[in-house]
Amino acid sequence: MVSLHGGHSGEFCEHAQGTLRSTLEEAVRRGFRVYGVSEHAPRSDDRFLYASERAKGYTVARLGREFDEYARASRVLQREFRGRLEVLRGFETEAVPRSGYAAEMRALACEHGFDYVVGSVHHVKDISIDESPAHFRAAADACGGTDALLERYYASVVGVIEEIRPQVVAHLDLPKLYAPEGAEPPGPAARRAAESAIEAARAHNCILDLNTAALRKGLREPYPSAWLVRLAKDAGVPFCFGDDSHSPGQVGYGIPRARLYLLRLGVETVTVLRHTSEGIRRQEVDLTQP
Ligand SMILES: [Zn+2]
Numbered sequence: 159m160v161s162l163h164g165g166h167s168g169e170f171c172e173h174a175q176g177t178l179r180s181t182l183e184e185a186v187r188r189g190f191r192v193y194g195v196s197e198h199a200p201r202s203d204d205r206f207l208y209a210s211e212r213a214k215g216y217t218v219a220r221l222g223r224e225f226d227e228y229a230r231a232s233r234v235l236q237r238e239f240r241g242r243l244e245v246l247r248g249f250e251t252e253a254v255p256r257s258g259y260a261a262e263m264r265a266l267a268c269e270h271g272f273d274y275v276v277g278s279v280h281h282v283k284d285i286s287i288d289e290s291p292a293h294f295r296a297a298a299d300a301c302g303g304t305d306a307l308l309e310r311y312y313a314s315v316v317g318v319i320e321e322i323r324p325q326v327v328a329h330l331d332l333p334k335l336y337a338p339e340g341a342e343p344p345g346p347a348a349r350r351a352a353e354s355a356i357e358a359a360r361a362h363n364c365i366l367d368l369n370t371a372a373l374r375k376g377l378r379e380p381y382p383s384a385w386l387v388r389l390a391k392d393a394g395v396p397f398c399f400g401d402d403s404h405s406p407g408q409v410g411y412g413i414p415r416a417r418l419y420l421l422r423l424g425v426e427t428v429t430v431l432r433h434t435s436e437g438i439r440r441q442e443v444d445l446t447q448p
C-alpha cells in the first residue's frame with residue numbers, strides 16, 4: 159500500500175476532516191509503507207475562495223497561515239512516524255491566478271523544503287471545476303462548451319508541468335467529475351490537448367496520479383480513465399496511487415480496485431518516492447504480487 163496524493167486534513171483544509179496525525183495513524187493501521195501528504199496550496203486572492211470557505215468567514219490570509227502550520231506539523235510528524243511509516247511531505251498546486259501562480263508555487267516548495275510537489279489544475283477561466291456541478295457549468299459556458307473547457311484545462315496542465323516541474327501530476331481528467339454524460343472520450347481537439355499533457359508529463363519525467371477519489375465520488379473509473387491510462391502506458395509515463403484522502407476514513411480507499419484496474423490495462427508497476435541518503439529517489443512497486 160503506497161499513496162503519493164492525499165492526507166488532506168481538517169486541521170489545514172476547510173473541506174477535509176480529522177487531524178493529520180490520525181490520518182497517518184490510519185495509514186499505519188492499513189499497512190501503508192509510504193504515505194505522501196499533499197495539502198492544498200493556499201489560494202492567494204479572495205475571489206478564489208470556495209463557497210464553503212466564504213460561509214465560514216475564511217480569508218486568503220487564514221489559508222496562508224494554515225498552510226505554514228501544515229508545513230511545520232508535517233515535518234514534526236514525518237520525524238515522529240519514522241520507522242513505522244515513511245511520510246513524504248508534499249503539497250498540491252493551484253494554477254490561479256494565471257499570471258503569477260507558477261512563481262507562488264515554486265516559492266512555497268522552496269520556502270518549506272517539501273519532498274515533492276503534486277501538480278494540479280482545479281480552475282478553468284478562473285472558475286473552479288470540481289466545486290459543484292453549477293461551477294463546472296459556469297466554467298464550460300465561459301469556454302463555449304465542454305470540449306472547449308477540456309482543451310483549456312489540458313493546456314493548463316501542460317503549463318503546470320512546464321512551469322512548476324511537479325514530480326506527480328494529479329487526477330489528470332478531473333473535469334469528468336461534473337462533465338455531462340457522454341463527454342468522454344472527448345472530441346478530437348480536446349483529445350489532442352490531453353495527448354499533449356501526457357507528452358509533457360513524459361518529457362518532464364512526471365508520475366501520473368492514479369487517483370481513487372473518482373471511485374469514492376461514484377464515478378465508474380478512477381482518474382484517469384482507461385483511454386488515458388493506455389496512452390500514458392504507451393508513452394512510458396509511470397503511475398502512482400493517490401487516495402486523495404480528505405479524512406482518516408478515506409485512507410487507502412479504492413486502492414485494491416485501482417491495482418486491478420491498472421493490471422487489466424497492462425500496467426504492472428507503480429512508482430513511489432523514497433527517502434535515500436542521496437535525497438528523494440523513485441522506486442518501482444510490482445503490482446503483480448498480491
Ligand atoms: Zn481537497
Ligand SMILES: [Zn+2]
Nearest residue numbers: 250278328329
Ligand atoms: Zn486536487
